[in-house]
Amino acid sequence: MSAPVLAKPQLRGLLAKRLRFHIITAFFLSLGCATMYKYGVAEPRKQAYRNFYRKYDAVKDFEEMYQAGVFDYGKQ
Structure with missing residues (x-):
């Protein structure tokens, strides 16, 4: 009774x-991660900025900060 012959392992290539x-x-995993980041982080962030600046009034904000004493000119 002889031992069975084992197949040679593939080494070349x-x-x-x-x-x-x-x-x-x-490649496909990185593409999936980039897509999830775009729609999970970047797009909601852009939408939040859009919503903020849609109703933002810079002059009103400046006047509120001025009244609160945020700007301290020449009192060093």
Whole structure:
């Protein structure tokens, strides 16, 4: 009774094959993360800025700060 013959492991081209798989996977994962960031963080932030500046009155804000004494000219 003889021992069964084992198949030879693939060594030639193994790095290129595995690298190709990992590069493609990394590309799609990074694309997914970028998309989630855009719609989960960047777009809501832009909308919040849009809403803030839609009703923001710089002159009124300046007058309120002036009345509160925020600006201290020449009193050093």
